[in-house]
Amino acid sequence: MATTSRVARPRLSSTGDALRPDSNGSTRERLTALAFIAPALLGFAVFYFWPTLRGVYFSFTEYDVFNAPVFVGLDNYRALFADATFGNAMLVTVEYVAINIISQTVLALLIAVLLHRVTRSVFVRSIVVMPYLVANVVVALLFYWMLDAQIGITNQFLGWLGIEPVAFFGDQNLAIPTIALVNTWRHVGYTALLLFAGMVMIPHDVYEAGRVDGASEWKMFWRITLPLLRPVLALVLVITVVGSFQAFDTVAVTTAGGPGDASRVIQYYIFDLAFQRLQFGYASAVSVVLFVILAAVALVQLKLMRAGESDVA
Amino acid sequence: MATTAAAPLDTEALLDRSAGGGGRPRRGPGRILAWVALVLIMAATLFPFLWMIRTAFSNGAALSTQPASLLPVEPTLGAFRRVLGLASTEEAQAQGGSGAAIDFGRYLLNSVLVSVLITAGQVFFGALAAYAFARLRWPGRDTVFFLFLTALMVPPIFTQLPNFLLMRDLGLLNTYAAIVLPFFFMTPFAIFFLRQFFLGIPHEVEEAARLDGAGPLRRFFGVILPMASGPITTLAILQYVQAWSEYFWPLLVASEENVRVLTVGLGIFRAQTPQGTPDWSGMMAGTLLAALPVLLLFAVFSRKIVNSIGFSGVK
Structure with missing residues (x-):
């Protein structure tokens, strides 16, 4: 599990330092380092650091993108509390994340176990990860077509079973589950491969011992695989949950937030506010909130993960 | 999407070690059931692709x-002719197209150009930075690395709103530069991915070159970089796929x-027929054109890609 802990707590000093005790290096080495780091530092400063500061500043302003921003203090944040569309966007996003993450994690676990216990074929793994290589937009349109209410193949199939055509993207109650499951289709194989890589690191004699003791595959999954996989699983969950909160592409090309506000997830709402309603300041305030939520989610999950690590190692 | 990173991990090496059946279940009804499940999963994965091709x-x-x-x-190639802008308005409309001008050939070239530029920048500058973080000693190194780590925590949309304004103020809207620049110089993932690999190279390797009088520059280009060709290829493919799939930023x-x-x-093609019947076969021809280049890339490098996906390449 060494790799995993490295992800959670990247080692800030490299192993190589043991070679020479002076940690600041020679002048020549310092100059080289400066030259090597300069492009990345420039990119970081201009496209990450500066816009982060600006984003926070804009969240305290009223800004229509054309005229100079006007400082309004906490007005945007106050407005958030009264904004029913924002509340709805949060709800819809949470529903999306819940459906997406639960279905994706359960399925990915199943696939990973199959890959781990049944076959190690690279071919099978390649097939499973294929959807991940295709753009979100492509997957979204493909399913928009397959799930079409009139001549989509899914509804033809449902028709044979005697079920009336379903407007998957056009129904208030179905839009979010549909979009969530479409994204599950794209990401599940990749998630399964991450979990699979975690399973491969479990020493195989543990399973050998389990079999000698007459444990069933079912039992071994619950008693061996899952407990030993917990740190990896937690890490994968942090990444998938944080990613899931930022769903945009699929919504943008299929429902555009509709019907009504039924699929107006938070990221689409921000886009909508900034670029269609030109409320850039308010959009920034909403994205500050999204930022805080994601940081909190990641922090809580990483805490849980560290708790998990201790009882495994 | 949010990215986090760690070491390039070679799943294959681990697999080889655990080969030889290590406690894997033998025959029996359970195993048949498991294979049935696997086949179903593969079918569910492949069927939509089949449907895309069939419709296109x-x-x-x-x-x-x-x-x-x-x-x-x-069967006809009409949908492809239509989305590539080769069909006349009448021909397009006769086959269910909207007749509006659309040129996926151009978009394809744009996508290739932009993705190649982004990948080249990220891999090259990422390798430089990763080397400085992993194998050079300089004051403030750990602080800067920590700062870069925090960049992973910021949701892309948060920086993309101000970055849009920056591009507008620089007069770069609707240029290749606008699409490429924010990703070009630095992506935390590339730096962490390669840093982790560089950390793992034994110091003796570089020390030998150092004793021969090679400075850091020559050690990087002459010794370390050639050793990293494997991870660099993997990284390049991952970043290419990522750049190819990007929608939000180029849309802005x-x-x-x-x-x-x-x-x-x-996205625009889809919006051209908001009412009435969309041009499904044209749409699928477009998605096929968008999916094919990465799928071909994948066909060539699948073993490498599949084996390098671990929490290694968590992304």
């Missing part, structure tokens, strides 16, 4: 006559025809 080669106007046929309905800064990339083009 169909005559759009005839799709509704045989909506469940597994083979293309009235480059929606005009001449710089439009495939994802944005597809």
